[in-house]
Each structure stands twice: as structure tokens, then as C-alpha cells.
Amino acid sequence: MRLKGLVFAIVLLGLAMAQTQVTFWTSSTNPIDLAALKNIVAGFNKTNPKIAVKLVQVTGSETDAAKLMTAVAGGTGPDVYMLDRFTIAERAAAGLLEDLSQYKAESLALNYLPYAWAETQFGGKTYGLPFDTDARVLYYRKDMLRAAGVDPNTLDPSKGVPTIKTIQDIAAKINKADSSGAYTQLGFIPWFNQGWHYTWGWAFGGKFYDAKACKVTPTDPGVVAGFQFLYDWAKNLGPQKVQTFISTYAPPNYPPAQDPFVTGKLAMVVTGDWFLQTMKEYAPNVDYGITYIPTPDAKKTTWAGGWSMVIPKGAKQAAAAWEFLKYIAGAPGQRVYTKESAHLPTWRALLNDNSLYDTRHLFFKNLLPSANSRPPLPVGALYWDELTSAMNKVTLNQAEPKAALEEVANRVNAQLQQFCK
Amino acid sequence: MTRRERYNLLIGLLFISPWIIGFLAFLVYPIVSSAYLSFTRFSGFGAAQWIGWGNYTRMAGDALFWKSLYNTAYYTLLAVPIGVVVAIVLAVAMNQRLREIPIYRAALYLPSVLPIYALSFIFIWLLNPRYGLINLVLRWLGLPPIDWLGDPAWAKFSIVLLAQLGAGQYALIFLASIRGIPQTLYDAAEIDGASQWHKFRFVTLPLITPVILYDVVIGLGLGLQVFAPSYIITSGGPVNSTLFYVYYLYNNAFRYSQVGYASALSWVLFLLSVVLAYGIFRWSRRWVNYEVGT
Numbered sequence: 001m002r003l004k005g006l007v008f009a010i011v012l013l014g015l016a017m018a019q020t021q022v023t024f025w026t027s028s029t030n031p032i033d034l035a036a037l038k039n040i041v042a043g044f045n046k047t048n049p050k051i052a053v054k055l056v057q058v059t060g061s062e063t064d065a066a067k068l069m070t071a072v073a074g075g076t077g078p079d080v081y082m083l084d085r086f087t088i089a090e091r092a093a094a095g096l097l098e099d100l101s102q103y104k105a106e107s108l109a110l111n112y113l114p115y116a117w118a119e120t121q122f123g124g125k126t127y128g129l130p131f132d133t134d135a136r137v138l139y140y141r142k143d144m145l146r147a148a149g150v151d152p153n154t155l156d157p158s159k160g161v162p163t164i165k166t167i168q169d170i171a172a173k174i175n176k177a178d179s180s181g182a183y184t185q186l187g188f189i190p191w192f193n194q195g196w197h198y199t200w201g202w203a204f205g206g207k208f209y210d211a212k213a214c215k216v217t218p219t220d221p222g223v224v225a226g227f228q229f230l231y232d233w234a235k236n237l238g239p240q241k242v243q244t245f246i247s248t249y250a251p252p253n254y255p256p257a258q259d260p261f262v263t264g265k266l267a268m269v270v271t272g273d274w275f276l277q278t279m280k281e282y283a284p285n286v287d288y289g290i291t292y293i294p295t296p297d298a299k300k301t302t303w304a305g306g307w308s309m310v311i312p313k314g315a316k317q318a319a320a321a322w323e324f325l326k327y328i329a330g331a332p333g334q335r336v337y338t339k340e341s342a343h344l345p346t347w348r349a350l351l352n353d354n355s356l357y358d359t360r361h362l363f364f365k366n367l368l369p370s371a372n373s374r375p376p377l378p379v380g381a382l383y384w385d386e387l388t389s390a391m392n393k394v395t396l397n398q399a400e401p402k403a404a405l406e407e408v409a410n411r412v413n414a415q416l417q418q419f420c421k
Numbered sequence: 422m423t424r425r426e427r428y429n430l431l432i433g434l435l436f437i438s439p440w441i442i443g444f445l446a447f448l449v450y451p452i453v454s455s456a457y458l459s460f461t462r463f464s465g466f467g468a469a470q471w472i473g474w475g476n477y478t479r480m481a482g483d484a485l486f487w488k489s490l491y492n493t494a495y496y497t498l499l500a501v502p503i504g505v506v507v508a509i510v511l512a513v514a515m516n517q518r519l520r521e522i523p524i525y526r527a528a529l530y531l532p533s534v535l536p537i538y539a540l541s542f543i544f545i546w547l548l549n550p551r552y553g554l555i556n557l558v559l560r561w562l563g564l565p566p567i568d569w570l571g572d573p574a575w576a577k578f579s580i581v582l583l584a585q586l587g588a589g590q591y592a593l594i595f596l597a598s599i600r601g602i603p604q605t606l607y608d609a610a611e612i613d614g615a616s617q618w619h620k621f622r623f624v625t626l627p628l629i630t631p632v633i634l635y636d637v638v639i640g641l642g643l644g645l646q647v648f649a650p651s652y653i654i655t656s657g658g659p660v661n662s663t664l665f666y667v668y669y670l671y672n673n674a675f676r677y678s679q680v681g682y683a684s685a686l687s688w689v690l691f692l693l694s695v696v697l698a699y700g701i702f703r704w705s706r707r708w709v710n711y712e713v714g715t
Contacts, residue, residue, distance in 0.1 A: 066675035069465050094678035095466030182551065182566070240572060243659065247571035248551045252654050253542070313466065382677045392660050396573065407484070415677070418462070 019052045020320040025068065025078040027060030030256070032277050036340035037082075040333045044324055051320045053080075063087060063381035065096070068312060072096060077312045079321035080328075085119040085130060085308040086374045086384075092122035093378035093419060098311040100126045103322045111330075115373040116346035120308060122378070129329035132343035133306035134272040135364045135371055136194045138162070138294060139279075142287040144185075144267040148173040152289060157363065161292040161300055164229065167268065174267045175237070183237075183245040188268040190233050191395050192246065193261075195270040197387040198303055200226030202372045203295045208383075209375035214420035216375075216383055216412045218390070218405040225296075227401035231394045239397040257282045273364040277342040290360055292367075304371035306346060344368065378419045383412045459685035464678040476685035486686070488661055489669040495577055496665065497644030500584045505636050507588040509629070512595035513621070526596075533589035541653045544583050545570070570655060573662035580650045580663055591636050598632040599625060630709045638701060645694050666690055 024041065028034055034057065041055045058067045062084040071077040083091060091097050105126040109117050116130035142152035150170050155162055171187025178184050190200065197218075201208060206222025209215075217223070234242060249260040260266040262283045270293055279286065295301050309329045311321050327333050334345040338356050344365055345351060357365055377383060390404035422430070434441070459476055461469035480486045515526045532540065547554050548569035556566040569579040602625060610620050648667040651657050657664035657672075666686070674683035 063676050066671070069675055069678075073465060090678065094464035096464075096678075180566070240568065243571040244550045244566075244568040247568050248549060251545050251549055252570065253545070379677070385672070385676065389658075389661060392658055396660055398573070398660055411485075415679075 019050060020317050022051055022053045022080060022317050022320050022324055023078040024053050024055050024080040024082075024324065025058045026055065026082040027058055027064075027067075028082065029057070030274075030341075032281065033274070033337075033341045033343075036337050039340065040328050040336045043332065043336065044327045048323065048327075051323060053324050063384055065091060069094075069096060072312045072314055075314055077314055079311065079315040079317045080324055081310050081312050082131065082307050083128060083310045085116065085128070085306050086376060086380050088120055088128050088308060088310065089122045089376040089378045090380045090382075091310070092125075092127040096313055097127040098313055098315060098318060100128065100311065100322070100325075105129065108326075108330075111347055111349070113346045113348060113351075113368070115304065115371075116306065119373065119376045121376070128308035128310040129325050130346035131307045131309055131329050132334065132337055132341070133304045133346045133368070134274060134343050135302045135304050135367045136199060136270055136272050137290045137292060137302065137364065137367070138167075138268060138270055139261060139275065139288055139290050140268045141261065141264065142289055144174060144264060145170065148187075148267075150174075155289060155291050157289075157291045161298040162294045163298050164294050164296050167294045168233075171268065181241070182248075183241055184265070186237075186242070186245055186266050189242060189246070189266065190270070191230055191391060192250070192266065193259075193269050193271045197223070197227070197391045198372070198374060199270060199293065200229060202226075202303055203293055203301045204229065205297075205299075209377065211375075214416065216377070216379075216409060216416060218387060218408040218412075219402065224401050224405060227391065227394050227405060229296075230391065231397060231401055234395045235397055239395060243396060262286070273344055273361060274342050276358075276360055277340075280342075290363055300367070300370055302367045302371050304344075304368060304373050306343070377416065379412055379416045382415055383408075386411055455684040455687060458681050459688050461681045462679075463681040463684075465674070465680040469681065472681070476682045477689075479682065480685065480689065485661065485664065485669055489664045489666045492577060492662065492664055493645060493647065493666040496581060496647055497641060499578070500581045500644050500647075501637055501640040503581060504584060504588055504591065504640050505633055507585050508591035508595055508636060509633075511588055511592035512599055513625075515592060515596050516599055530589035530593060532586040535586075537649045538653060540586055541583070541650060544586070545654060548579060571659055573660045576655060576659060576662045580647070580655075583650055584644075584647075591640075594635070595629060595632055598629045602628050627710045631711060634701075634705045634709050638698060641697060641701065642694065645690060645697075 026034070026037060028037065038055055041053045044053055045051070056078070060067050065083070065087070068077065068081055068083075083097075088097070108129065109126075112130050113133065116133055120126055120128040120130060138155075140152070140155050145152045145155070148170075150173055153159075154166065154170070167188055174185060174187035175183065176185040189195070198208065201218075201220075201223035204222045204226040206220045206224075206226055207217055208220070208223065210217050245265075249263065249265045250258070256262070256278045259278065259282075261269045261271075262278065264286075279288065293301055309325045311318050311325065315321055329347075331347050331350060334347045334350055335353075335356065337343055338345045338350060342361060344361075345356075350356060351365060351368070354362070374380065374384075386408040390399070390408050393399035393404045394401050458469055460471060460473060462472050462475070463469035511529050515522070515529060517525075519525070535543075546552075548556075550556055550566050550568045550571070553569075555569070559566055567575055569575050569582075606624050606628075607620055610624050615623065646667050647665045648671065651663045651665050651668040652671070655663040657668055667690070670683045670686040670690070673679045673686065
């Protein structure tokens, strides 16, 4: 009896030793995305008994890779890391990522959406495989529109792209304040959630990068116009009053269940496809619709981002990690992620599989061909943070758009220079 | 040195070798290496490229460097004195002769043992413009509500307030110091007709000045390195109003892969704190009284 147990233990141990352990880090904190990632890892481990992938949640964010950098420098980095795709060039330039050309990653290029693939390139080499992508649209709560006497059908996507003017008029009817003048309900805050600098810069026809001159161009007239729009919107509502509204109903690190759109404090918001899943989980009974991001000239606009899978420098199980990369960033992994987290795939074949998308999700998918994407720059994170800081100043009316953006240009171009040929 | 002495020295060194190795590997080496890196362009990986004083001249023209320095100075100059006052008040409160005093002591001390992460989340709730306790009190007093964390004019001060939740630690040291003051001094003061305030002002306060100096020096060191609140709560915002020096340094190193520039920033901060610490010790000779308990 005892001997049997011993033999069993030895066999188990042997199995465990024969398995290659692959560590997979993600900085994601979204419960929906994490659950989907866990399912993908479980699926891979089942079909690949020789490799055991372990998912580990670490601190970090889109532009913050401190944990990864220190671990890799100390020789204790993971084998696979989920990295925001637009920062690949920056991390590759820093020497943080393994060059995937050694695995002939290029042979996979045609399976992916071109812009997503382009974001994995630096200096003519491939440093990651594209994972998900996304698109941004305008969500609107039909119940709140109706309560304010607005026919929700005016925003139906069949009516085309709403103009800024339309949204302005609707929002004005929804805004409410208490006796002290503090807003208790707002129609629209253009810079909230996914209403980023890139969102409005592109909505106003701006360009962010001039590849020929090797210069970022935040002072492009279109980008300035987008920032002017934010400036005026804030001025109209009272910049500090809007800020107080955000501090009240969307305090720092608020959980998704407290999102002001979910709780019915904000009637319209620009956000991405993943928010469909948030609504499903936290506000299943709310009547809402989605339409195009408003623009001044009723031209369609959106932008696509997304994440990637990379192998950091010094990965101990790089070969096994590559096997996992092909799985999670290939059709099997992206299929699960698309279905469970309501992101979009970068794997082109999955875009034709309509069983993966419900009606609303299809709307996003159909926007992808016209989507913009951020320039993959070796100073991408810096550019993002500087634009955010400028937007912050502008939405609080503490700086004029032109001046704030000129500062961005100066600061970012000074650092970009060293990478120019 | 005789053979015996040499032998003893060797044994002695052997016994403290864990500390020596630790000191060399984890303190001296990083310090020397960061000094070298501060003269290079270095992403954190690969070869560092020598650029001389480049990082230091860049700092002079870097608006965010000056902004973060200003923010940190503002924070430290407010947080340290306020912290000393709060800690002394707490210590005096903890020193009252009440039956249930152990409970009060524990309650006053508790926030300082909470992890900063948990504390920050509680703090965010306390400061909510509409639902927060602090604005509720302001409203009772007939004062206008404040957007503590969202208004650039108030955000820094909010972080100063947050720091006060950690005052329990220092209050405990003050308490120990106050308890060490001989009763005879108070008795003598009473005979001379001293009021409660006089006893505090002319007996207690002079005799706890060494602890005040300790609090000021430690507080200064921690204040200059303030990081966690901007990392957890504000991300340096709004409008860079809580972009503290070390947070800016961190961003350069770990977001923008500019470890060389970050090293230069850390050396400037180090030199500044050395100068400040020296100044405070010089100044302290005028007001610190070391004759406690004699």
C-alpha cells in the first residue's frame, strides 16, 4: 500500500520534471480579461502536456513596465509577457525583448491585420505577436436620453456619424446640477474614458507623426483643433466643475461596477468594444446603443490599439514560450479572447467567423478597416504621457491648446532624435 | 600587529562579513554604478553610452524637473512641520490618565501600520467631493466642498493630509520621550505656579527636542522621497501637481527607459538631501536640548 503511494509520487514528480515550466506575466487587472486569459492558458496546457504555462498577475500598466525591466535585469524575468503593442518599438529599442526572427516569426505576418503586425516591428525585426485589437465608439444610454426628452433614434448608426453639434445639443439637455451648482448628471465628457488625445486628434483630421521628417507632430492643425474642442467643451461646463464630477463619480482606481455610465450619471461616453462585456456583467438591464464617434464633418473615425505577446530577453524557456505565443496569439487563443472578453482579434481568419460576434460587436468589427493606429515609436510611452499631460492642462483650461501641444512636440522630439537615421 | 591580533581581526571580520558583503554589494556598488550611469545614456539593457554632463545640463532645461522639485519641496516643507505637531498632539493625548487609554492609543496608532495601498483607498473615499466624510464636515461648517484630489490647487495638500495618517509611529516615540521626563520637574513647576500650558511649553517641549530633531530628519528624508501616493492615487496629476521628484525619476527609468537620466536625477536629490541634513544639524544646535532625564 505504502509502496504504491511512493511509486505514484515518483511518477508524478517525474511528470512534473519532464514538463517545461513557462511563466506568463500580465499586468491586466480587469476581471473579465483575466478570466479569459486563464481559460486560454488552461486550453494550451491541456493540448500541450509537455509544457506547463503559469499565468502570473504583476504590477504594471500600458506604459509602465517597471516590474518587467527590473526582473529581466536581475535575470528573473518571465518567459512570456503581455505588452501593450504600441510600446513594442520602445521596449525593443531599449533591448528588453527577444528578437523573434530566430523563430521565423515573419512567416506568420500575413495572418495578422497589417497595422497590428506593423506595431510588432522595430529596426526591420519582429519583437512580438499581435494579440487582440479594439475600436472606439460612442455609447449612449437610451433611458437617459428619453428621460431628457431626446429621441434615442437620432443617434442610431443608420443615421450616419453624429456631428459634434448634435452631441452638444443632446448633452446640454441631460446636464443636471444640485442647488450648490455641482453636477449630478452630465450628458457627455469628451475626455472621459477612451476620449483620448488620439481620439479627438484623429476625429478632427489630425496627424501625429511625420515619418519622413522623423518628428512627432502634435501641433498639426487637426490635433490642435481636437484639443480646442476639448478646451471649449470644458470652458462651457466649467472646467473645475467637470473635474469635481469625475472625482465624485469616477474616483481614482474606481472598479468597473462604479463607472458613471454604468451607474447612470453620464449619458454618453467614448469607449471600446470590451465595454460591451462590462455592460453585460454590471448593467445587464440598461438600454443603451452604440454609434460612431462624433466628428465635426460627420466623417467616420475610430482608432485601434491592443496588446501583444512578447518573449523578454533572458527568458529561460524561450523555445517553449514561442510554442505558447503561437497558440495564444494565434487562432485558438484569440478565438477564446474575442468571445469571452469582447475584444477583437488581429488574426484575420477570425474576423470572418461571425459566430464570434453579436450585433453590437459586429459594429466594432466593421469599423476596423477604417481605424487609425498609433505610430509605433521608440518614444511611444513618452509621447502618450506627454499628450495626456497636455490634455489635462487643456481640459482644466490651464493652458491654450497650441501652447500645450508645442511643449509636447519639444519634449518628445528631443528624445526621438537619437533614434532618427 | 601581533599574530594573535591579526588572528582576532580575521575572526572578527569573518563574523561581520555578511554585513560587509551586503554593504558592498547592495549599497556601495549601486551607488558607484549609478554615479557612473548618470554620465551615460542607458536604457537599462545593453551598453551604456558616455555622454559626459549631458544628463545634468538637460535637467536645467527640463520644465518637469523643476516642477517635480517644487512639488517635492512644497510637500516636504508642509508635511514635516505639520507631522511634528500632529505627532506631539497625539502623544500628549496618548499620555492622558484614563482607564481606557490603551484602546485610544491603539486606535490612534492603527493607521500607521496599515499598508499605504489600503490606506490610499480609504483616503480616496474620505476625500470624495460629494460622499466623503471630510467634505461632509466642511458642509456642516458652512464651507464650500473641495475637490481634494481633482483640483490642482488642492491635490498636493491632500497628500500632505494623507501623510498625517502615519503620524502614530512618531507619536509613540514622542510618548516614550514624554514618559521619560521626571515627575519632579513638573512638581517643581507647579510649585512655581505653572499652568498646564506652561508645563507643556517650558518643561515638556524643551525636553523632547531631541525627538523633534529625529522626527524632522527622518521626515525630511521620507518627504523628499515621497512616491507611493502619486503612484497609487494620482499618477502625478492633475496637471502634474503631484508629480513628485522620485515619481518623475521612476517614470524616466521605467516608463521611458532613460535609466541614465534617472540616475542623474537621483544624484541631484542625494546631494540636495545631504546639504539639507547638514543644515538642519547645524541649526539644531540652537534649539535641541540633550539634558533629558539627568
